[in-house]
Amino acid sequence: xxxxxxxxxxxxxxxxxxxxxxxxxxxxxxxxxxxxxxxxxxxxxxxxxxxxxxxxxxxxxxxxxxxxxxxxxxxxxxxxxxxxxxxxxxxxxxxxxxxxxxxxxxxxxxxxxxxxxxxxxxxxxxxxxxxxxxxxxxxxxxxxxxxxxxxxxxxxxxxxxxxxxxxxxxxxxxxxxxxxxxxxxxxxxxxxxxxxxxxxxxxxxxxxxxxxxxxxxxxxxxxxxxxxxxxxxxxxxxxxxxxxxxxxxxxxxxxxxxxxxxxxxxxxxxxxxxxxxxxxxxxxxxxxxxxxxxxxxxxxxxxxxxxxxxxxxxxxxxxxxxxxxxx
Amino acid sequence: xxxxxxxxxxxxxxxxxxxxxxxxxxxxxxxxxxxxxxxxxxxxxxxxxxxxxxxxxxxxxxxxxxxxxxxxxxxxxxxxxxxxxxxxxxxxxxxxxxxxxxxxxxxxxxxxxxxxxxxxxxxxxxxxxxxxxxxxxxxxxxxxxxxxxxxxxxxxxxxxxxxxxxxxxxxxxxxxxxxxxxxxxxxxxxxxxxxxxxxxxxxxxxxxxxxxxxxxx
Ligand SMILES: Cc1cc2nc3c(=O)[nH]c(=O)nc-3n(C[C@H](O)[C@H](O)[C@H](O)COP(=O)(O)OP(=O)(O)OC[C@H]3O[C@@H](n4cnc5c(N)ncnc54)[C@H](O)[C@@H]3O)c2cc1C
Ligand code: FES
Ligand code: FES
Numbered sequence: 001x002x003x004x005x006x007x008x009x010x011x012x013x014x015x016x017x018x019x020x021x022x023x024x025x026x027x028x029x030x031x032x033x034x035x036x037x038x039x040x041x042x043x044x045x046x047x048x049x050x051x052x053x054x055x056x057x058x059x060x061x062x063x064x065x066x067x068x069x070x071x072x073x074x075x076x077x078x079x080x081x082x083x084x085x086x087x088x089x090x091x092x093x094x095x096x097x098x099x100x101x102x103x104x105x106x107x108x109x110x111x112x113x114x115x116x117x118x119x120x121x122x123x124x125x126x127x128x129x130x131x132x133x134x135x136x137x138x139x140x141x142x143x144x145x146x147x148x149x150x151x152x153x154x155x156x157x158x159x160x161x162x163x164x165x166x167x168x169x170x171x172x173x174x175x176x177x178x179x180x181x182x183x184x185x186x187x188x189x190x191x192x193x194x195x196x197x198x199x200x201x202x203x204x205x206x207x208x209x210x211x212x213x214x215x216x217x218x219x220x221x222x223x224x225x226x227x228x229x230x231x232x233x234x235x236x237x238x239x240x241x242x243x244x245x246x247x248x249x250x251x252x253x254x255x256x257x258x259x260x261x262x263x264x265x266x267x268x269x270x271x272x273x274x275x276x277x278x279x280x281x282x283x284x285x286x287x288x289x290x291x292x293x294x295x296x297x298x299x300x301x302x303x304x305x306x307x308x309x310x311x312x313x314x315x316x317x318x319x320x321x322x323x324x325x326x327x
Numbered sequence: 328x329x330x331x332x333x334x335x336x337x338x339x340x341x342x343x344x345x346x347x348x349x350x351x352x353x354x355x356x357x358x359x360x361x362x363x364x365x366x367x368x369x370x371x372x373x374x375x376x377x378x379x380x381x382x383x384x385x386x387x388x389x390x391x392x393x394x395x396x397x398x399x400x401x402x403x404x405x406x407x408x409x410x411x412x413x414x415x416x417x418x419x420x421x422x423x424x425x426x427x428x429x430x431x432x433x434x435x436x437x438x439x440x441x442x443x444x445x446x447x448x449x450x451x452x453x454x455x456x457x458x459x460x461x462x463x464x465x466x467x468x469x470x471x472x473x474x475x476x477x478x479x480x481x482x483x484x485x486x487x488x489x490x491x492x493x494x495x496x497x498x499x500x501x502x503x504x505x506x507x508x509x510x511x512x513x514x515x516x517x518x519x520x521x522x523x524x525x526x527x528x529x530x531x532x533x534x535x536x537x538x539x540x541x542x543x544x
Contacts, residue, residue, distance in 0.1 A: 100518075101445050
């Protein structure tokens with residue numbers, strides 16, 4: 001690991017100022033992604049701004065929404081009473097991620113900003129436009145089993161690895177940030193970016209902007225929900241495909257639905273068209289299958305991830321069946 | 328490198344001041360500075376260009392922390408990039424905690440920080456100021472094994488033993504957290520600890536026994 005200077009400010013403003021002014025400075029929260037990348041020489045900050053002394057840990061009600069502090073740990077958030085009562089889908093998604101130890105360290109803010117697990121990004125000897133713009137995408141013609149089927153570009157076909165973010169996308173979250181130019185709110189759909197020509201820019205967060213919290217608006221998705229994660233082993237592995245499904249049922253009819261997928265794109269992939277289709281339909285396997293087919297429109301696979309074109313719709317159907325309690 | 332302050336140093340052989348560890352420590356201190364320079368041409372050049380010597384110096388500055396490790400208070404001065412795992416193993420000679428992967432993927436380095444299980448390989452020691460750290464060395468009560476240690480022996484919860492300290496620290500936490508109510512739950516909440524030897528069924532049995540025995544963990 002390269003040498004770096006370590007600072008632990010007590011105020012958000014000092015933390016923001018330091019990262020804004022110093023090109024080589026970065027925030028560190030749980031450190032579970034950043035330290036991994038630093039050890040491998042993929043990210044090389046010369047100053048680490050430890051934000052753990054900032055008061056950003058609380059989970060509370062705020063104008064009807066549930067506000068989760070950026071420093072709330074993944075594990076404690078998953079088991080938080082308010083989260084379990086109001087947004088159990090988020091709890092399921094969090095518990096599907098990493099391991100108990102990592103969830104005790106990882107924060108909600110850090111989780112959203114974790115980098116891709118693409119092996120070409122991780123291997124500094126191989127080309128990767130995300131790590132080193134202009135070097136090319138090694139995965140495009142390489143081993144691309146874990147890679148995207150939606151929203152990819154010639155420059156990058158990596159996927160966003162977070163489970164938590166898939167649930168946040170489905171639940172219409174808003175990210176609260178504070179930066180050199182003041183505070184602002186970013187709707188979750190606009191938080192992460194597609195790769196386009198600039199895969200090294202992964203979110204719309206500006207240099208020096210600190211995530212303060214994430215807000216989840218009140219919604220009816222407290223009962224018929226399911227986070228389905230499909231991976232190479234039963235636990236402690238990243239998703240090949242995941243689906244966050246939430247239904248508001250009136251008997252056996254769907255009033256409204258929320259659906260998002262993980263492991264398929266450079267950002268959590270919200271399935272709005274399928275959601276709209278489901279509204280007002282009966283909660284049956286037939287409807288779920290039609291919705292899944294709609295959701296998969298426009299998918300494009302590569303040499304090694306063609307299986308995702310089949311696994312994707314099947315996963316959507318299964319997640320919806322589990323959410324609805326349909327056998 | 329951490330340098331222990333206010334502490335009789337832990338060398339067991341030789342007179343104070345002639346301890347082989349101390350010489351080694353000094354050597355590492357110098358060599359790590361040299362290595363750091365070798366790896367940091369950018370920074371050194373930039374610093375010279377921009378007259379940022381101060382910043383360059385501060386990159387080598389140590390961070391002072393006070394840790395409670397297995398019930399003992401330790402005042403340490405730590406280089407920022409030292410992980411908690413390296414601090415324990417390399418500087419404090421607490422080698423019970425194992426380094427398997429060093430990247431958060433195996434669980435061999437699991438310790439408790441303020442009672443919660445975490446991975447010491449992905450924790451910076453400098454970020455643990457004021458915290459209470461428990462390692463496998465701090466689990467037994469004197470010569471009395473912790474019930475989980477005893478159960479691992481009874482149930483053959485290991486073969487080579489490399490993953491075992493991490494497994495045991497994780498297993499204790501698993502019960503304390505209330506995640507040991509069924510075989511499936513134990514498997515899920517122990518999934519962060521990989522065992523190359525495949526001792527998994529016996530590990531589950533050991534945990535079940537401690538859980539069902541109702542002993543205090
Ligand atoms: C072996 C392993 C398996 C894993 N498996 C999974 C999995 O299955 N599913 C999953 O979702 N995740 C998984 N993870 C990833 C894990 O969830 C992330 O590493 C973690 O959530 C990152 O959070 P952190 O607080 O540790 O972030 P850090 O490592 O501290 O930071 C990550 C990034 O976010 C920035 N940052 C952090 N907080 C803020 C803030 N408040 N404002 C602005 N910037 C900030 C940092 O500067 C850094 O760039 C796994 C990790 C490992 C090591
Ligand atoms: S050594 Fe820390 S998880 Fe493997
Ligand atoms: S006992 Fe050998 S790795 Fe677990």
